[in-house]
Structure formats: structure tokens, C-alpha cells
Amino acid sequence: QVVEANQSRSGLLSDIRTPIKTDAFHDHYSLIPGRELGRGKFAVVKKYVEKCTGKVYAAKFMRKRRKGQDCRLEIIHEIAVLELATSSPWVVDLHEVYETASEMILVLEFAAGGEIFNQCVAERDEAFKPEDVRRLMRQILEGIAYLHKNSVVHLDLKPQNILLTSDSPLGDIKIVDFGLSRMVSSNQELREIMGTPEYVAPEILNYEPISTATDMWSIGVLAYMMLTGTSPFLGDDKQETFLNISQINISYSTEELQGIEQPAIDFMKSLLIKEPQQRATAEECLQHPWLQLPPPPKEAEGAGDTASGQTCSVPLTISESGEGEQG
Ligand code: ADP
Ligand code: MG
Numbered sequence: 008q009v010v011e012a013n014q015s016r017s018g019l020l021s022d023i024r025t026p027i028k029t030d031a032f033h034d035h036y037s038l039i040p041g042r043e044l045g046r047g048k049f050a051v052v053k054k055y056v057e058k059c060t061g062k063v064y065a066a067k068f069m070r071k072r073r074k075g076q077d078c079r080l081e082i083i084h085e086i087a088v089l090e091l092a093t094s095s096p097w098v099v100d101l102h103e104v105y106e107t108a109s110e111m112i113l114v115l116e117f118a119a120g121g122e123i124f125n126q127c128v129a130e131r132d133e134a135f136k137p138e139d140v141r142r143l144m145r146q147i148l149e150g151i152a153y154l155h156k157n158s159v160v161h162l163d164l165k166p167q168n169i170l171l172t173s174d175s176p177l178g179d180i181k182i183v184d185f186g187l188s189r190m191v192s193s194n195q196e197l198r199e200i201m202g203t204p205e206y207v208a209p210e211i212l213n214y215e216p217i218s219t220a221t222d223m224w225s226i227g228v229l230a231y232m233m234l235t236g237t238s239p240f241l242g243d244d245k246q247e248t249f250l251n252i253s254q255i256n257i258s259y260s261t262e263e264l265q266g267i268e269q270p271a272i273d274f275m276k277s278l279l280i281k282e283p284q285q286r287a288t289a290e291e292c293l294q295h296p297w298l299q300l301p302p303p304p305k306e307a308e309g310a311g312d313t314a315s316g317q318t319c320s321v322p323l324t325i326s327e328s329g330e331g332e333q334g
Contacts, residue, residue, distance in 0.1 A: 018189035018197050019080060020087035025104050032105040032112050035059070036066065045122075045167075049073045050186075054117065057102075064102055067113040081186070082111045088159055088185040089113075097150030099170070099181040118181045120171025127166050127232045137268060138303050139177055140233045143169075144226075145298050146180045151226065152289035154188075155219040160197075162217065163187040164225035165206045166232055191218055204248045205241050209281050212253050220283035226292065227278030234271055235263040239279070255281055270297035 036055040044052040050069045057064060071079045092098035100116035123143065126135050135143070147169060154161060161168075163184055172178035189197055197217045201207070208224035210217065231239045240251040250256070257279060259272055274297040277287040287295070 018191065019084040020091070020190060021080065021083060023083055023086045023090060023104075025086060025090060025101060027111075028103060028105045029107075030105075032066070032107070036064070036114070039063065047184075047186075049078070052115075055114070057114075063117045065115045065117045067115060069111045069113065071109060071111060079111070082113075085185045085188070086113065088154075088188050089115075091157055091159065092150075092154060095150050095153040097146050097153070097180055097182055099183045115183070116181070118170035118172055118183070120174035120178050122167050123169045123171060123180065123233065124166035126171075126174070126177075128236050134236060135177075135233055137234070137271070138300075140230070140271075141298055141300060142302065143177075143180050144230060144233065145293065147182070147226065147229070148289050148292050148298075150180070150182045151222055152293065154182075155222070155289055158190050158192060159185075159188055160191050160217065160219055161185065161188050161222050161225075163202045163206075164222055164229060165203055166229060169229070189217070204245050205238050207252065208283070209253050209255070210283055212249055215283075218283055219288070220286045223278050223286045223288065223292070224283075226289075227275050227286075230271070230275050230278070234267050237263050255279060268297070268300075270295070270300065273297065 036057055039054040039056055041054065044054055044065055046052070050067050052065050052067045055064050055066045056062065069078075069082050069085075071077060071082065086101065086104060089098065089101040093100065099118060101113060102116065103114040105112040105114070126133065147164075151161065151164070161182070163186065164182075168182065168184040170181045170183055172181060187202060191197055198214055202211065202225070206225045206228050208221045209215075210221060228239060231237075239257050240248055242248040242251050259276065264272060274292070274295050277292070277295065280286050292298070
């Protein structure tokens with residue numbers, strides 16, 4: 008049988024073109040003191056400045072051994088996916104990779120605005136406005152459509168893995184964390200990968216095949232959270248959350264959704280569907296009426312001479328590193 012040369016059975020890519028540097032990372036980068044940017048079970052992300060350029064990056068330190076298992080190939084896959092997505096402005100850029108005896112270090116474009124999670128749960132005045140949600144959701148969908156077109160499923164889409172280039176003024180999104188991502192191919196089934204309880208689709212809980220539609224479920228949850236600041240299926244414990252998901256225990260007439268525009272609710276309804284094949288695809292979502300609503304007229308901003316109806320939401324050339332910091 009034919010197995011694609013660069014793809015193993017488990018949906019992992021194994022070919023990368025980024026050179027893996029083995030000289031000392033700390034000779035080339037200095038830590039910027041302060042809180043670490045993030046931390047997961049096996050990774051910690053910290054802010055560094057590249058000595059020779061003065062540019063700021065996020066360095067993701069990933070342990071190669073996890074629970075006594077060698078996970079180097081999974082990290083190589085994460086690198087390969089970032090490489091595959093370099094031409095999408097909505098996926099974080101990979102600058103360099105270092106390797107030590109125990110770790111791999113991914114030097115990533117720094118997303119200065121942090122996780123969209125923070126705005127999701129913020130007080131009303133700091134929370135996203137409906138037009139922000141529409142603009143950011145379009146970017147997320149364009150990023151995901153690009154990945155899906157290239158047979159990559161993210162499988163861990165949640166507000167902690169969608170970052171912002173800046174938070175005030177609100178910048179653009181960057182999708183991060185391809186640690187659970189997989190290649191989906193027509194000739195082999197993928198099951199069993201586990202995301203984060205609140206955001207996983209019913210087919211994951213039921214050990215049914217995973218597909219690009221699995222991400223689309225999570226997009227539905229994400230939309231709900233960005234619009235309401237609450238998590239639609241979260242129960243008091245894991246069991247209850249799983250039950251809520253597998254029973255699609257969601258009400259569209261709750262207090263949380265009061266005042267949310269009907270097209271946005273229809274959008275979520277087209278995704279939070281048990282049967283994966285019936286969910287809207289990323290491309291279909293981009294055509295959804297909710298996302299066709301025109302952006303609000305620009306506020307006069309000094310030199311601003313924007314004709315009504317014209318927007319600046321088309322991505323300008325996204326360069327190598329964190330824009331939006333200088334403003
Ligand atoms: P994990 O696999 O441990 O979840 P992530 O790649 O999601 O690792 O990184 C963990 C956290 O670190 C993210 O949720 C985010 O808060 C922060 N982070 C990751 N990458 C960046 C980046 N490029 N810029 C700024 N913060 C980042
Ligand atoms: Mg993460």
C-alpha cells in the first residue's frame with residue numbers, strides 16, 4: 008500500500024527544512040525578565056530578545072521526554088506544521104529552532120496581545136465588541152481554512168491558543184500550539200487524540216473518526232465564548248462537561264445570549280451539531296451572513312481620511328516580527 012513518504016501512520020509530518028541549531032541558545036538570546044508568557048504540561052514559553060537584532064521573540068521550551076516517552080518526533084511535526092503554514096498571516100511565524108540534550112526550543116514570532124481568552128472573560132467594557140468578534144473570527148476562519156486545505160487539523164482550538172498581535176488597539180490574531188495537530192488523509196482514520204474537555208467535539212468523546220469538522224465544532228465553542236465570555240458546555244466537573252457535549256446540551260435562549268445578533272447565533276448553530284458531516288466547513292463559514300455584515304464606520308482619527316465603507320482590515324504585508332507594538 009502507498010503511504011505518503013513524509014507522513015507516518017499517525018498523521019505526523021517528519022520532514023522539516025528549518026535547521027536545528029545545537030549551539031547555546033542563551034549565547035544568542037537574552038531573557039526579558041518578567042512573568043513567563045505561558046506554561047503547559049510539557050512546555051514553557053518565555054520572552055526573549057535576539058542579541059544580534061534586538062528583536063523580541065517568544066521561545067517555547069519543549070521537553071523531549073514526557074512520561075518516559077521520547078516525543079521528539081511530535082515536536083518535529085509541530086515544526087513541520089508551522090513551516091507548512093508560513094504563508095498564512097494568521098498562523099504564528101517560526102523564526103529558529105534550537106535543541107539541547109533535554110529540550111527543543113521553538114523561537115516564535117512574539118504575539119504581544121496575549122491570549123484572546125483574556126478578552127473573552129474580561130469585564131464588559133474591555134470585552135470584544137460584536138464587530139471585533141466578526142473581524143477576528145474571519146481571521147481565525149481564514150487561518151483554519153488554509154490549514155484544512157493542506158489537510159492539517161489543529162485539534163486544540165481554544166481561546167488560550169489564539170493570540171493577538173496587540174490588545175489595545177486590538178490587533179490581529181495568531182493561531183499557535185500545533186502540539187495536537189495531525190494530518191488527515193483519506194486512506195487512514197484518525198481517532199483518540201484528546202483536546203481540552205470544554206472544547207472537544209462529540210466524536211472525540213465517542214472515539215469516532217476525527218476530521219476537519221472536529222475543528223469546526225471548536226470554532227463554534229470559540230464563537231460562543233468570544234460573544235458571551237462564557238463556555239457553553241462547561242459543567243461542574245469533567246463528567247458533566249462531557250455529558251453536556253455528547254448531549255449537545257446547549258440553549259440558545261439563555262441570558263448569556265440575550266442581545267447577541269441573530270446571525271451570530273445562526274453561525275454557532277451551524278457548527279455545534281453532533282454529526283460532523285453536517286457542520287459548516289471553514290470556507291462555508293466565511294460566506295456566512297454573520298460575517299458579511301459591514302464593519303462600523305471608522306471613527307475620525309486625526310489624519311484619517313477613510314471614505315465611508317472602506318476598511319483597513321485587509322492584512323498589510325505581515326513582516327517577520329511583531330508588528331503592532333510600536334503602533
Ligand atoms: P502548550 O502546548 O503548552 O499549550 P502553547 O504553544 O499553547 O503551549 O503556549 C502556551 C502559552 O504560551 C499560550 O497559551 C500563550 O499564552 C503563550 N504563548 C505561546 N506562544 C506565544 C507567542 N508566540 N507569543 C506570545 N505568547 C505565546
Ligand atoms: Mg496551548
